[in-house]
Amino acid sequence: MRFDTVIIGGGLAGLMCGLELTRQGLRCAIISRGQSGLHFSSGSLDLLAHSPDCTTESALEALATTEPTHPYSLLGKTQVLAYARRTEALLSECGITMQGDVGQPHQRITPIGILRQAWLTPEDIALAPKRGERIAVVGISGFLDFQPHLVAASLRKTGAHADALEIELPQLDALRENASEFRSVNLARVLDGENQSQSLLSALLPIAEQYDRILMPACFGLQDNTLWRGLNESLPCPLSLLPTLPPSVPGIRLHTALQRQFVKNGGVWLAGDAVTDVIHDGQNVSAISTRNHGEIPLRTRFAILASGSFFSSGLVASRQGISEPVLGLDVMQTAPREGWTRSDFFQPQPWQRFGVKTDSSLRASLNGQTFNNLFAIGGVHAGFDGLSQGCAGGVSAVTALHVARQITELSGEQP
Template sequence: MKFDSLIIGGGLAGLICGIRLQQSGQRCAMVSNGQSALDFSSGSLDLLNQLPNGENVQYAAQGLVQLAQQQPQHPYSLLGAETVLAKAAQFERLAAALKLNLVRGGQHNHLRLTPLGALRPTWLSPASVPTFDWVDKILSPQKVAVLGIEGFNDFQPQLLCDNMQQLPHFQQWQIHFDYLHIPELDHLRNDAREFRSINISQALEHKLNFQQLVAELKKAAQGATMVFLPACFGLDNDDFLKQLQQACGIKLFELPTLPPSLLGIRQHRLLQQAFEQSGGIMMKGDSVLRAEMHENRVTALYTRLNEEVALSADHYVLASGSFFSNGLVAEFDQIVEPIFGLDLFSQQQRSQWTHRRFAAAQPYQQFGAKINAHCQAMKQQTVIDNLYAIGAVVGGYDAIHQGCGSGVAVVTALAAADRILQEKSV
C-alpha cells in the first residue's frame, strides 16, 4: 500500500500533522495502537510555562529567547523563536476552524484553575474551564459553589475549596462545596471501576431526568453566581453543560477529573474525526513492528496487522510518543527508540536516569529522538531524509517541568507538515 505520508502515532502531534497534510491534498495513513495521552489530559495546552532555571514564563516571545540561551537543544531552540510563534498562531487558527472551542491563546500565558485548587499557567484552555488573567492578584468578589457527585471519588470538592481559600486571588470569594444526588447514577455506585467520568456522562445523556438535575443543581448552588463541576456533563462536547447553564441561570464551569478526562477525550475525538473526514486513513489498533531503510531513507513499514504487506510512502512521520505509549522503551541498561533505532538524548548510566527526589525534574523526561531544524530524525549522526520526529518522542526538553509538551507537539507537527509540503511542491 502506497501513500504520500505515513504517520506513526495517533495522538495530538500525529493528528495535527495528518490534518494539515490532508487539508493540503496529501494522501495520509496513520498507524495508531489505541488510546492516546490526550485521553488523560486536562484539555488545556501549554506552550512554555517555565525556563530551565526555574523562572516562570508570562510572555512567549521573551521566554523563547531566554530558552535558546539556556537550552540550545530544546526543539523550540532548534526551530527558532520566529518559527515557534508562527506555528503556534497557525495552530490557533486551525483549532478555531476545527471548533476545538479553545480560548485565550496569543503570546502570553493565562492561569487556569486545577482540580486541586491551584492556579497553573497555560496557553490555551477549553472555554468551559475557569481561567484568569495572569496580572489579577486579587479577584473581585464572587459567590461560588464547588459541586461534586455523590460517590464519585475522582473529583474532591472539599479539597478544591480548601486549597482555593489558601490563595490570595480568592480571598474575597465566598466558596462552599456540596454534592449532587443524581438517582440515575445509583447503578454505577455498586462498582467503583464503573463510576468514572465517561460512564457518568453516558448515563446522564441517556437516562436523565433533566429538570430534576436542574432543580438539584440550583438547590446545591445555594444562590452562587458561579458553579464549578467535574467534567462529566457531555462526552462529545460541552453542549449539555450549556443547556444546564441556560436552564439554571448560573454560570457553570467544568474541571478535569482524574483520568480518563472528558476534556481531553473530546479533543481526541474531534481531531480524529477531522482527520478521517478530510480523507485520512486510520489504522486503529495496529502498531509498527519494523522498518526497512535504504541509505538515508525509509522505504517501507510492516505492522502487526500487516506483517507481510509493506506500507510505503514518500514521507514518514514518527509521532509515537514517549514511554507512556512505548515510543521510547527502557531496557535494563539503555533507552531505545524501537522502530528505527534513532539517535537519542539519554544518559548512558542507569543511575543517572532519575533524581533521588521524587518532585524534582527527572532526567529521563528529556530523553528522546534527536532532530534537526526541520524536525528530520537522525540515526548514527546522519539525517534520515524522509523521516520526521514530532511530539513527545523528541528529546531535549522536559514537558512536565517546563510546561511545553502540548506546544512542542503542535509546533513540531506543523513544522514537519509544512516541510513535507514544501518538498512535495519542489
C-alpha cells in the same frame, strides 16, 4: 497502499500533523496502536510556562540560550509563535473552542484546585477565580475521582469564597454498585444520554441561586459540549467544569474532534494497529509494515514518528539504556543510569528530556546518519521536559506543524 505520508502514532502530535497535511490535499495515514496522552490529559494545552512579568516571546528567547536542544530552540522563536497561532486556527476549524491564545496565557484550575498557567483551555473548563468570587464546588455523591473539599480549600487560598457541596444523581445508582466503574467516562456515558439535562438542572438550580459560579467535575460531554452549553444558559450563574483524575472527558473529546476532522479531510486512520517494521536503506524510508496489514506494507514518500514518550512506549527504558523501539533511532540520554532520576520527586527529572535526536528540520538519525524523509515530532522528541517547563502540548503541536510545512513544500517538488 501508497501514501504521501505515513504517521506512526495518533496522539496530539500525529493528529495535528495529519490534519495539516490532509488540508493541503496530501494522502496521509495515521497508524495508532491505542490511547494517547490526550485520553488522560486535562484537555488544556501548555505552550511554555513563564513568570507573569515576562512574555512568551521573551521566554522563548531565554530558552534558546539556556536550552539549545529544546525543540523550540531548534525551530527559533518566530516559527514557534507562528505555528502556535496556526494551531489555534486549526483547532477552531475542527469546531473546538478554546479560551486563551498565544499572546495571553491564563491560569486554569487543576483537579485539586491549584492554579496552573496554560495556553489554551477548553471553553467549558474553569479558569482562575476572581478575588471574593462566591464559588460552589459541587461533587457528585459517591464519585471519588473529584474531591470538592480539596478544591474548595485550595481556591480559598486564592481569595475566593469557595464552599464544597454535593449533589445526588439517582440515575447513576447502577454504576455506584461497583466503585471501579464509577469513573468520569462511565458517568458521561449515562449523563450524555437523552433527557438527562433536566435532572442535572434540577440538582444545580438551588445552588446556582446562591453563588457567583458553580464548579463541577467534567463528567459529561464526551462527544461535544451541548449539555454544558444548555445548562450554562439555563442556570442563573455560570457553570464551569474541572478535569477529574484520568481518564479525562475533555481530553477524550479533544482527541475525538481532531480525529473526526482528520478522517473528514480524507485521512486514513488505522486504529488498534501497530508498526512492526520500517523498510529503509539508512537514508530513506520506503514502506511501513503493520500488525494488521502484514502482507501489504504501506508505501510512502515521507514517514513521521509521533509515537510519544515512555507513557505510550514511544521510548523504552531497560538496564542497557533508553531506546526508541520502532527503528532503534539515535536517542539523547544522560548516562549513567543513576543520573536518570532525582531523589526529590517534585524536582524536574532528567529522564523527561530523553528522546529521539533530530536536526533543526526534525529529521531523525540512525547510527549518526540522518534520514532524508523520516521526522520525529511530539513527546518522542528529545530535549524538553513537558511537565516542569509547561510545554508538552505546545511541543507536540509546533513540531507537528513544522514537519507538515516542510513535507507540503517538498511534495510540491518532483518525486
